[in-house]
Amino acid sequence: MKELKYINKYFKKYAVQLLLGIFITIVARVFSLVTPSYVKKSIEVLERYGGDLISKSEAKEILLQHILIIIGTALLAALFTFLMRQTIIKVSRFIEYDLKNEVFDHYQLLSLNFYKKNRTGDLMNRISEDVSEVRNYAGPALMYGINTITLFATIVPLMFMTAPKLAVYTLLPLPILSVLIYKISKVIHKRSTIVQQYLSKLSTFTQESFSGISVIKAYSLENKINNELTDLAIEGKNKSMDLAKVNAWFFPLMVLLIGISTIFVIYIGGQQYINGEITSIGVILEFVIYVNMLTWPVAVIGWLTSIVQRAEASQKRINEFLSITPSIKNDVLEDTPLNGKIEFRNVTFTYEDTEITALKNISFTIEKGDTVAIIGKTGSGKSTILDLVARLYDVSSGEILLDDVPIKKLNLNSIRTEIGAVPQDAFLFSDTIKSNIKFGKENATDEEIIAVAKKAVVHKNIMGFNKKYDTILGERGITLSGGQKQRVSIARALLKDPKIYLFDDCLSAVDTETEEKILNNLKNASKDKTTLIVSHRVSSAKNADKIIILKEGEILQIGTHNSLIEIDGYYKDLYHAQLIDKEN
Known part of the structure; x- marks a missing residue:
């Protein structure tokens, strides 16, 4: 016994x-x-x-x-x-x-x-x-x-x-x-x-x-x-x-x-x-x-x-x-409010389960209020950067700093409280649409919920349902289409009104016209907010303050849209290829 x-x-x-x-x-x-x-x-x-x-x-x-x-x-x-x-x-x-x-x-x-x-x-x-x-x-x-x-x-x-x-x-x-x-x-x-x-x-x-x-x-x-x-x-x-x-x-x-x-x-x-x-x-x-x-x-x-x-x-x-000890420990008990500056210093990260090195000695700095787009092929390490910012994992080597403070010296709850994350595979609970959006802010009013739904360009879709915002979703939000789930997740993040937004290819299931509307709304909503956008589309990245191109865990290119299309390389090729597809 x-x-x-x-x-x-x-x-x-x-x-x-x-x-x-x-x-x-x-x-x-x-x-x-x-x-x-x-x-x-x-x-x-x-x-x-x-x-x-x-x-x-x-x-x-x-x-x-x-x-x-x-x-x-x-x-x-x-x-x-x-x-x-x-x-x-x-x-x-x-x-x-x-x-x-x-x-x-x-x-x-x-x-x-x-x-x-x-x-x-x-x-x-x-x-x-x-x-x-x-x-x-x-x-x-x-x-x-x-x-x-x-x-x-x-x-x-x-x-x-x-x-x-x-x-x-x-x-x-x-x-x-x-x-x-x-x-x-x-x-x-x-x-x-x-x-x-x-x-x-x-x-x-x-x-x-x-x-x-x-x-x-x-x-x-x-x-x-x-x-x-x-x-x-x-x-x-x-x-x-x-x-x-x-x-x-x-x-x-x-x-x-x-x-x-x-x-x-x-x-x-x-x-x-x-x-x-x-x-x-x-x-x-x-x-x-x-x-x-x-x-x-x-x-x-x-x-x-x-x-x-x-x-x-x-x-x-x-x-x-x-008896399993959590690998991510919150060693700081007092609250540590964030402003939004992010810095990676020679960060290398290897996934424990697969032993795949997703990031290799990368360094960059994102100032408070900047919008940064991260582009690269599948498996290049884009999503890993977002996971590390939210401290879902700890780096294998190097250091991540938020507001010039090492991330491990910040209160874990404070970090995640100030982050609004929208994953690529949007997860919704088996509850009403309203409750799913309120997940970002429990005491939100109906007016606030409708406002963020409009910014996420999903309000009209919701109003098309018989019970509107009180529509009960199936398991994992199966009642909604892929694009609708992504937009409800965006509304949830906007309602939270955090200091840092992490958008992980969250517009992949919407058409380019809707994407353009959402991006314009996000630009206005994320003023003075640090925003990281992971995407495969140039259209999602072109208005960013900085664009980081990743390849096999390393930074291949870094700059603005205008500077990168002037340089032969991955971004310029991707831009012209998607431009041709759009014209066709």
Whole structure:
């Protein structure tokens, strides 16, 4: 259970509620112990009546008193059992809530490299299925474990005090049960881990299938995907059945051992009564009730073992992620406002997952309020520059400065708060268009939202929908076209009104006429704002204060539009080629 030690901090956090729950559990079990002793006393009353030691009326009166005591204590035991569940199970839900938040918060701290190496389905499974397994340990397992320990701690001494020899024979099967549980629990732990891994695989496969459903339909791959899912589900089912077969041994074995205990009570107790070692048949009945009271606690041991083993396997998977140190650390706690100056000094960057060097010893300076266009072929390192400015990655060598301060010496939240980024693959949430735009500014008014939508030349499109700005988008904004998604993303960035704009080829899906309108609006909206525009089109770059041409991670050319078209090279060739295409 070493992996489960991680949640001990939550047990400490809710120590008062847990201690109250433990106390209530003990009280509930104490009240439940009244029944066997008073059943024995009732049998003794009947024996005394049968031996003419008491009258019929006296026997009735005493029996009525015993019955009322049994009913009263049973009701009190039921009440405290209810309170026990309300206390301990609620704590387990609080722990589940805290653990899910901790995992999610840690996910948000981890770098993009982490998400390149791990699949979404697996991440979702760990924060849902695995955390739920841990909750079962912190709730039902803990509650029934305390209940079992309390019963054993109270019933066993009572049995030895009442009839020591009979108690020994009655409890004889229990050590055998303990050994069997110890052996089987090892197998459960191993198979539980495998089952959780296959659940992650299944979640990942289905998540990717749903996300890529348009590709699956376009290539008519439904049957192939269905067959793959069937194979994966069958394999997962077989692993689950392997676990279920082991779990299936518990209850039959326990029922058998409890049955043997009952036989011992009747046979050994009967002999002792015949030999005069036990003076009342009520003792035998009392022991039968004790055995029945121990039936569920003993039977639940196997279930508890299974829960603990599954929780251990799940917490181990959670701990694997929680132990990962974020590669991007925020070492500056105080806010560090930005003005917008950007400087790259001999920056080299290599992607960890592919070991591709995207930038090679590049240097440039962008003054506050400048608009800089970055142009180059696919894979030249354009988007990497934007990612480094937003500090989604840290440079391999060299240094990036914002306002003449090394980027690592600035508060990470301050940096990203002052950046309005529009990625090439625009991501929209499954919410209303209005909410997606307000993502840039939560307290924005409708007038502000409409104003930025007009600047992004998407207002008319939105007004064409039945519910206009209240239109609910499908997953990843699938309701909108590519160009519409890009323009909604631009509106979101404009609404944020940051000090730095990062536009990553965000006009690739719009026509040149719309592009021209948006660029003119952006020029007016981004006055006194530092703007970086990544593009493949000269039309997006020609009005920039500076144009940087990249080739294979190195700066090939740098200058203004007018200066670059006067020099033979990549930019001049690209300009003439696109000019000819436009004329045609």
